[in-house]
Amino acid sequence: MGDPIKVIKTPIHLDYQVLAGRDLVRFLNAIAEGKFIGRRCPSCKKVYVPPRGGCPTCAVVMGDEVPVADTGCVTTFCIVNVPYEGQVMKLPYVYASILLDGSDIPFPHLIQGIEAKDVRMGLRVKAEWVPAAELKPTMESIRWFKPTGEPDAPYDSYKDHL
Amino acid sequence: MSTPRDVAIVSFAQRPAVRAERQADDTEMLLPVLTEAIARSGIAKKDLGFTCSGSCDYLIGRPFSFVSALDAVGAWPPISESHVEMDGAFALYEAWVRLQHGDIDSALVYSFGKSSLGNLREVMVMQLDPYVLAPLWPDSIALAALQARALIDSGRASERDMAEVAARSRRSALANANAHVKGDFDVDQLLREPHLVAPLRKHDCPPISDGAAAIVLAAGDLARKVCARPAWIRGIDHRIEPHSPGARDLTRSSSTKIAGQKAGVAEADIDVAELHAPFSHQEIILRDALGLGASVDVNPSGGALGANPMMVAGLTRFGEAASRIIDGRARRAVAHATSGPCLQQNLVAVLEAR
Amino acid sequence: MSQLCAVIGIGQTKYATKRDDLSIAGLVREAAQRALEDAGLTWKDIDAVVLGKAPDTFEGVMMPELYLADALGAAGKPMFRVHTAGSVGGSTANVAAHLVQAGVHERVLTVAFEKQSESDAMWALSPKYPFQPPLLAGAGGYFAPLVRSYIRRAGAPADVGIQVAVKDRLHALKNPYAHLQMPEISTEMVKASPMLWDPIRYLETCPSSDGACAMVLGNEQAARKAANKPAWVRGTSMRSEPAMFAGRDQVLPRAGRECAADVYKQAGVTNPRKQIDVAEIYVPFSWFEPMWLENLGFAEPNEGWKMTASGATALGGELPINPSGGVLSSNPIGASGMIRFAEAALQVRGQAGAHQVDGARMAMGHAYGGASQFFSMWMVSSDRP
Numbered sequence: 007m008g009d010p011i012k013v014i015k016t017p018i019h020l021d022y023q024v025l026a027g028r029d030l031v032r033f034l035n036a037i038a039e040g041k042f043i044g045r046r047c048p049s050c051k052k053v054y055v056p057p058r059g060g061c062p063t064c065a066v067v068m069g070d071e072v073p074v075a076d077t078g079c080v081t082t083f084c085i086v087n088v089p090y091e092g093q094v095m096k097l098p099y100v101y102a103s104i105l106l107d108g109s110d111i112p113f114p115h116l117i118q119g120i121e122a123k124d125v126r127m128g129l130r131v132k133a134e135w136v137p138a139a140e141l142k143p144t145m146e147s148i149r150w151f152k153p154t155g156e157p158d159a160p161y162d163s164y165k166d167h168l
Numbered sequence: 169m170s171t172p173r174d175v176a177i178v179s180f181a182q183r184p185a186v187r188a189e190r191q192a193d194d195t196e197m198l199l200p201v202l203t204e205a206i207a208r209s210g211i212a213k214k215d216l217g218f219t220c221s222g223s224c225d226y227l228i229g230r231p232f233s234f235v236s237a238l239d240a241v242g243a244w245p246p247i248s249e250s251h252v253e254m255d256g257a258f259a260l261y262e263a264w265v266r267l268q269h270g271d272i273d274s275a276l277v278y279s280f281g282k283s284s285l286g287n288l289r290e291v292m293v294m295q296l297d298p299y300v301l302a303p304l305w306p307d308s309i310a311l312a313a314l315q316a317r318a319l320i321d322s323g324r325a326s327e328r329d330m331a332e333v334a335a336r337s338r339r340s341a342l343a344n345a346n347a348h349v350k351g352d353f354d355v356d357q358l359l360r361e362p363h364l365v366a367p368l369r370k371h372d373c374p375p376i377s378d379g380a381a382a383i384v385l386a387a388g389d390l391a392r393k394v395c396a397r398p399a400w401i402r403g404i405d406h407r408i409e410p411h412s413p414g415a416r417d418l419t420r421s422s423s424t425k426i427a428g429q430k431a432g433v434a435e436a437d438i439d440v441a442e443l444h445a446p447f448s449h450q451e452i453i454l455r456d457a458l459g460l461g462a463s464v465d466v467n468p469s470g471g472a473l474g475a476n477p478m479m480v481a482g483l484t485r486f487g488e489a490a491s492r493i494i495d496g497r498a499r500r501a502v503a504h505a506t507s508g509p510c511l512q513q514n515l516v517a518v519l520e521a522r
Numbered sequence: 523m524s525q526l527c528a529v530i531g532i533g534q535t536k537y538a539t540k541r542d543d544l545s546i547a548g549l550v551r552e553a554a555q556r557a558l559e560d561a562g563l564t565w566k567d568i569d570a571v572v573l574g575k576a577p578d579t580f581e582g583v584m585m586p587e588l589y590l591a592d593a594l595g596a597a598g599k600p601m602f603r604v605h606t607a608g609s610v611g612g613s614t615a616n617v618a619a620h621l622v623q624a625g626v627h628e629r630v631l632t633v634a635f636e637k638q639s640e641s642d643a644m645w646a647l648s649p650k651y652p653f654q655p656p657l658l659a660g661a662g663g664y665f666a667p668l669v670r671s672y673i674r675r676a677g678a679p680a681d682v683g684i685q686v687a688v689k690d691r692l693h694a695l696k697n698p699y700a701h702l703q704m705p706e707i708s709t710e711m712v713k714a715s716p717m718l719w720d721p722i723r724y725l726e727t728c729p730s731s732d733g734a735c736a737m738v739l740g741n742e743q744a745a746r747k748a749a750n751k752p753a754w755v756r757g758t759s760m761r762s763e764p765a766m767f768a769g770r771d772q773v774l775p776r777a778g779r780e781c782a783a784d785v786y787k788q789a790g791v792t793n794p795r796k797q798i799d800v801a802e803i804y805v806p807f808s809w810f811e812p813m814w815l816e817n818l819g820f821a822e823p824n825e826g827w828k829m830t831a832s833g834a835t836a837l838g839g840e841l842p843i844n845p846s847g848g849v850l851s852s853n854p855i856g857a858s859g860m861i862r863f864a865e866a867a868l869q870v871r872g873q874a875g876a877h878q879v880d881g882a883r884m885a886m887g888h889a890y891g892g893a894s895q896f897f898s899m900w901m902v903s904s905d906r907p
Binding site for chain 1: 189203226242287
């Protein structure tokens with residue numbers, strides 16, 4: 007008779023499908039062509055990247071598709087040092103919010119091509135795409151964003167997007 | 169309880185349930201449903217005092233799944249909002265309670281669910297006691313079959329009775345554009361089909377469905393102002409039973425009986441009952457627990473046997489029952505929703521025209 | 523149509539990285555039993571149970587109210603489960619309060635818990651989806667950029683976060699339930715700890731805890747018969763806004779401001795800084811204290827860090843914040859909101875022991891969740907409204 011059992015391991019494996027949704031499908035198809043697209047809300051006129059099923063503030067279906075540049079600026083960021091389950095990137099890495107030129111909402115991605123400690127708010131960056139032959143309808147077609155070398159964007163240009 | 173404040177269902181909208189929604193994501197599914205429910209209510213979106221939703225992370229394999237669905241609501245300026253990880257019918261209950269306070273007069277309730285994304289029979293095992301039940305992986309159909317066997321052995325129902333429930337439900341569903349399992353089936357032919365998990369056959373089981381639905385509640389004078397024939401919630405109650413299928417009488421839904429008594433089912437002359445019975449034998453158990461007479465029209469919508477989007481099917485029962493009052497087809501209805509294995513938890517309401 | 527509602531019993535479990543001495547049922551029952559004893563009641567005196575917790579992937583049990591019905595004496599009673607992300611502990615208490623205020627029930631047991639050692643919380647918080655690279659490193663990875671934004675906007679000196687980290691862990695030493703007990707905590711120690719998600723350091727981050735918190739809420743009649751002094755609920759509020767929208771201020775969310783304004787109005791508070799004696803607010807990363815001080819109107823915009831730096835928020839200060847040690851010292855995610863609400867009630871009942879704020883009569887409980895988008899708050903007082 008051993009010690010009372012305190013812990014049992016009950017492995018659980020459940021498979022799920024993930025659905026992209028109409029708007030995300032269009033966005034990803036554009037990514038497969040090396041382009042960013044957004045959609046403009048017909049009510050508040052803001053351009054969302056990636057486009058969403060509905061405008062989150064107006065609750066209406068998004069309107070016109072709008073091309074968005076693959077350049078922008080870092081609004082805010084953090085440097086990730088902690089390992090975690092499912093981690094793919096090598097540590098440390100910079101996780102940043104990037105406001106693409108032509109859009110009204112920042113979107114998250116990685117910054118490379120610069121020392122983590124030199125990354126700053128306002129840094130001008132451009133998407134680094136995978137080689138054309140490897141483009142697919144997934145955000146992984148963009149490897150990261152890297153500095154363009156341009157002067158930093160002024161604080162006022164992104165302060166409302168923090 | 170001191171006299172509860174009069175609250176009514178003033179509108180209902182739903183998305184046609186389908187076996188698998190492969191294009192629209194949660195927000196895209198919900199947006200037209202919410203827009204329609206709000207438009208039909210006659211209440212402006214900005215005037216809605218409270219919003220409550222029901223959904224389940226494990227159903228679709230995503231934590232915080234209700235958060236992205238909030239985009240369909242347009243929560244700006246900020247709204248007073250809550251969420252239950254349960255069928256939308258329980259979100260309706262929370263909204264009803266909130267309206268009792270008296271400081272707000274209307275509420276939006278919605279729910280959504282895509283059962284097609286995972287293996288539903290396996291996913292439902294996650295609801296069970298994680299120490300002694302779940303590791304055995306008794307899937308939802310097996311557990312329901314246990315209950316059906318107990319009911320048959322009690323002598324109170326037969327496989328034929330169950331097949332009759334299934335046939336009647338699928339026939340009723342022919343008139344329901346929002347149900348997706350429908351047809352004119354012959355009972356004898358159904359009984360010739362092989363068992364799926366004895367004593368259940370395929371027709372005794374609910375379909376796998378994806379869907380979304382929404383309801384608007386309004387209190388007192390506001391309900392009277394915006395709706396010609398509001399479906400007043402005369403009484404509403406819910407109860408839960410012990411979890412283990414071995415710890416309760418599976419053939420008698422004691423929680424439904426108590427909830428039905430508290431909701432006042434016995435005192436009311438019921439025309440229609442929309443019962444959330446995913447399995448045919450469960451309708452028999454619920455009818456019995458509620459004491460519904462033979463003259464009651466049960467599940468004219470086809471019920472959960474016609475469409476069973478998890479987390480939505482219960483709210484849909486409320487909507488279907490309310491619709492028949494609002495459009496004048498019925499005077500008094502019972503709406504019921506269930507949660508948990510083998511009818512462990514049950515919510516009952518009596519709706520009426522005045 | 524509104525009845526009075528009071529907290530008449532409070533129970534907590536010892537918070538720890540792993541409570542391997544209890545099952546999930548045992549954990550919630552420990553808190554619930556203590557709340558009943560504090561209220562001088564038994565299981566049969568409870569009319570309904572309202573349960574709250576964060577995503578079910580934290581334990582691997584879907585809709586756990588079903589499994590826990592027996593452990594919480596709910597058979598034959600109404601049982602409900604609330605889920606509003608991190609604010610859930612607070613929302614759950616609010617839903618329970620509404621049941622009493624609506625006159626639906628006389629005595630409601632409300633419990634919030636998390637036994638997150640059963641699963642992997644960081645994995646549960648950052649699932650990997652197809653179509654996108656796995657960028658997000660948990661909640662800290664999400665909030666660290668916001669902290670950076672705040673520091674920039676407010677022009678705050680870099681050590682304010684460190685100060686909060688030290689303060690809350692010192693408070694925790696006076697709370698026997700608190701998870702982190704670090705008598706050796708110091709500014710140097712926090713500063714030297716590794717940067718997890720720059721600018722948030724390891725010691726400026728909440729722990730991962732198992733735990734449960736329970737309260738018994740009763741109407742006026744129940745409060746009059748209760749064994750101990752009631753904490754009267756003077757206001758409850760909830761507000762939500764979308765996670766991401768163009769031009770959103772995530773640092774000082776409008777939903778938080780409006781939620782606070784609503785609950786202050788209900789409680790008759792016109793000058794929060796003066797009229798509130800103590801506040802338990804949801805601070806999982808140290809910099810959230812100055813941010814929430816501004817959001818809650820205790821300090822002017824961009825001045826929250828000054829209030830913290832002045833020492834006003836420490837025990838003995840002008841407005842003690844998180845005398846229990848807060849989320850920084852114990853964080854069973856689904857329970858943390860209710861712990862804030864319960865600690866506020868402990869204060870006005872005079873039951874907070876070594877971390878009691880003398881003469882506390884009006885206290886605030888605050889919780890937030892999601893992308894700083896879900897807020898739930900309540901005000902409790904030793905004075906009957």
